[in-house]
Amino acid sequence: MQCHQTNPKTQQPSNLESSADHEPLKPSAKPPAVMDYAAVDPVKFWQRVNKKSPEECWEWQGTINGDGYGVLKFRKAPHTAHRISLFLSGRNTSPEKPMVLHSCHNRRCVNPNHLRPGCSQENEDDKVKASRQCRGSAIAHSKLSEAQVSEIRALLTRKLSKQSIANRFCVARQTISKISRGLTWKHHTL
Numbered sequence: 001m002q003c004h005q006t007n008p009k010t011q012q013p014s015n016l017e018s019s020a021d022h023e024p025l026k027p028s029a030k031p032p033a034v035m036d037y038a039a040v041d042p043v044k045f046w047q048r049v050n051k052k053s054p055e056e057c058w059e060w061q062g063t064i065n066g067d068g069y070g071v072l073k074f075r076k077a078p079h080t081a082h083r084i085s086l087f088l089s090g091r092n093t094s095p096e097k098p099m100v101l102h103s104c105h106n107r108r109c110v111n112p113n114h115l116r117p118g119c120s121q122e123n124e125d126d127k128v129k130a131s132r133q134c135r136g137s138a139i140a141h142s143k144l145s146e147a148q149v150s151e152i153r154a155l156l157t158r159k160l161s162k163q164s165i166a167n168r169f170c171v172a173r174q175t176i177s178k179i180s181r182g183l184t185w186k187h188h189t190l
């Protein structure tokens with residue numbers, strides 16, 4: 001798995017602190033490759049997280065952005081919670097690995113054990129791997145439990161993408177789509 005050097009043109013200066021005060025980043029703006037979150041209060045941060053065992057997903061309880069990621073306002077701009085969590089765990093992104101990747105494919109998750117710095121190629125490789133694993137377990141025939149359907153509905157209301165939910169439960173995207181539209185599991189109400 002190869003990480004290429006990112007295009008210098010797409011990198012933003014890491015000292016955006018002063019400019020951010022006057023020109024808040026738009027929600028869609030990408031953060032620079034390396035950010036310093038030392039000023040984030042870890043106590044306040046973890047108060048917004050549903051902490052579970054080290055293996056489970058720790059879901060962000062605060063604001064969720066349009067892409068399904070947890071966000072926190074930092075210096076008047078929205079920053080993704082998983083990125084801050086990685087920093088608080090003593091690690092950080094770098095110009096070579098500017099992204100924070102989820103091993104669990106749960107965008108809302110901020111468990112540092114599920115996060116690692118990576119590049120876009122690794123991100124793509126992860127997606128391919130996840131769909132291949134699912135295919136291996138015969139997604140078309142996998143059965144969902146009622147509890148899982150409830151969880152899927154909850155994730156849908158939290159704006160998680162259908163593909164990421166499908167990967168998480170190892171089912172086809174269409175299965176999630178049908179649940180979303182109420183075409184299946186009509187008898188099962190929350």
Ligand SMILES: [Zn+2]
Binds near residue numbers: 057105110
């Ligand atoms: Zn997770």
